[in-house]
Amino acid sequence: MTVPLDPAVAPLVVGFELPFRDGYLPSIIFVSLYVSVTAVALSTLVSVPVAVAVGLTEFRGRRLLTSVVNTGMGFPSVVVGLAVLFVVSNQGPLGPLELVFTREAMILSQFVLATPPITAITLAAVAGVDDGVRDAAHALGGTRVDVALAVLREARYGIATAVLAGFGRAISEVGSVLIVGGNIAGADGVSKTRTLTTAVQLEARQGRYETAMLLGGVLLALVLAVNVVVVRLGGGVGR
Amino acid sequence: MQRRTFMATVAAGVAAPAAGCARGGTDGDPGVAGETLTLATTTSTVDTGLLDAIHPDFEDLYGVTVDAVPQGTGAALETARNGDADVVMVHARGLEDEFLRNGYGVNRRDLMSNDFVVVGPGDDPAGVRDAPSATAALAAIADARAPFVSRGDDSGTHAKELTLWAAADADPGGDWYRETGTGMGEALNIATQQDAYTLSDRGTFVSQRPRLDLVVLLEGPIGGGPAALANPYGVMAVNPGVHGNVNYDLAMAYIGWITAPDAQAAIAGYEVNGEQLFFPEAVSEDPDLRQYVPEGRRDEEG
Known part of the structure; x- marks a missing residue:
């Protein structure tokens, strides 16, 4: 992915000279992946158990909870960014941790963005598992954990889709990471909190549309690569 | 308002000991090596490539990192007002004066102009x-x-x-x-x-x-x-009396460095498409004392 192109060949491949210094592109790819993958991993750890628990138990307010989660899928990322900024800013409750303009703050905001779709889609996948699976697990003397595991196994394709949806939301959004991350790259051209999306925004704002499109293409290729990996791990969604 | 004050108090209480630790050794080194300076600035200084061109000197000199956050002047001042930046470089004297008057900034210097x-x-x-x-x-x-x-x-x-x-x-x-x-x-x-x-x-x-x-x-x-x-740029430190967490030592080191002859010469020498973009203002045989007077008051002073 980060194999440097031969400078003599690069212009032929992409049609023009890359206007970046060495290390710039790999570093923004790294920041994008680091932030999004971490956020989605944390979201998955929280969302899947919650979704399975909610999906397998009957309780009052379950529909309300489902509605809240579904609404969360529509959170505008800019609003989430502002809310997270308020929390991590020096004036906010987490101010002493000095998280503003760091990758950790970006992970926090993407966690908030990715959790609702992962929870909602996992919930739908769990709800879609045939009741027979649960009954069979019970009948075979399984504990509640065994039942949950059996359901998870059946729902794994749906869960893989949920993770991909969360990842797609995280890596493609620009509003919140711009606000809480600050779009910082060092004077040496190495990104601190600049992601592919905020780099696209930076290029577009200066009218360098070709470069912006190129970065967009890199982002697309990255999402495709992650999809392939997750689909393989998930055992082939929709085979 | 009250809530803000409360939060600022809590934050200052927790941050003050941490800032004390971060101050570092006193045995000869400047005590700022390894630290990070957060600079809230405008898009024009970043997008033109000026800061990327001159900052490596400062980073090498002090062994520090500068995080330049490009925002509009209003947003940059708001970031500083919240104590989320150590130093501000903007270009709207009226807004800068208001920022200083409200106690959020100290030690403003004229920096450069275009x-x-x-x-x-x-x-x-x-x-x-x-x-x-x-x-x-x-x-x-x-x-x-x-x-x-x-x-x-x-x-x-x-x-x-x-x-x-x-x-x-x-x-x-x-x-x-x-x-x-x-x-x-x-x-x-x-x-x-x-x-x-x-x-x-x-x-x-x-x-x-x-x-x-x-x-x-x-x-x-x-x-x-x-x-x-005229479009004059100013640089100022965030008041450590209001925000105890800011890195005031490093902010002042930065202001000292960027208003000194070397950095001012680097600003003058920075060109894009063969054109000089910024004209240094900080170094002069005949310093402009009016830079320390708020914009609206200058006429009264004569």
Whole structure:
């Protein structure tokens, strides 16, 4: 992915000279992946158990909870960014941790963005598992954990889709990471909190549309690569 | 308001001991090595590449990292007001004075200047080319109801534009006046696409000129135009008395470095497309004492 192109060949491949210094592109790819993958991993750890628990138990307010989660899928990322900024800013409750303009703050905001779709889609996948699976697990003397595991196994394709949806939301959004991350790259051209999306925004704002499109293409290729990996791990969604 | 004060108190209480630890050794080294300076600044200093060109010197000298956060002037000052930056570099003297007056900033220095230019389509339907002053130019645009792209984002350039409209006694509004809420680069792109006029800082315009269909119709003072289009940048530290968490030592080291002859020479030597973008103001045999006086008070002082 980060194999440097031969400078003599690069212009032929992409049609023009890359206007970046060495290390710039790999570093923004790294920041994008680091932030999004971490956020989605944390979201998955929280969302899947919650979704399975909610999906397998009957309780009052379950529909309300489902509605809240579904609404969360529509959170505008800019609003989430502002809310997270308020929390991590020096004036906010987490101010002493000095998280503003760091990758950790970006992970926090993407966690908030990715959790609702992962929870909602996992919930739908769990709800879609045939009741027979649960009954069979019970009948075979399984504990509640065994039942949950059996359901998870059946729902794994749906869960893989949920993770991909969360990842797609995280890596493609620009509003919140711009606000809480600050779009910082060092004077040496190495990104601190600049992601592919905020780099696209930076290029577009200066009218360098070709470069912006190129970065967009890199982002697309990255999402495709992650999809392939997750689909393989998930055992082939929709085979 | 009360909640803010409370949170600031809590934050200061927790942060103060941490800041004490971070101050580092006193045995000869400057005590700032390895630290990070957060600079809230405007898009023009970052997008033109100026800061990337000059910051490595400072980083090497002190062994520190500078995180430059590019925002509009209004947003940069707000970031600093919340104590989320250590030093601010912006270009709207009125807003800077307010920031200082409210106690959020200390030790402001004039840093450098460039100028604003009125740019627009080459055929100049409103006749801005013949305008004797900046206010006359804007008045001509308003009279002709020619499309004008406004930043509309509380940036330094936007603040200057509003001052000029007020001076021109015009109340911009209607179809022809388009607030975009974007950075300078985007505003220039939009002006190109809509054959509109706009007010731009020279730096951003020059660095983007090859990709624009706009020409300079009214020069600023650098090109011999009216002084009303001057665009001075100032640098100031966030008041450590208000925000105990800020890295005041490093902020002052930065202000000292960037207002010293070496860095000022580096600013003067920075060119884009063969043109100098920023003109140093901090070093002079005859220092301008008026820089320490708030903008509105200068006349009283004589």
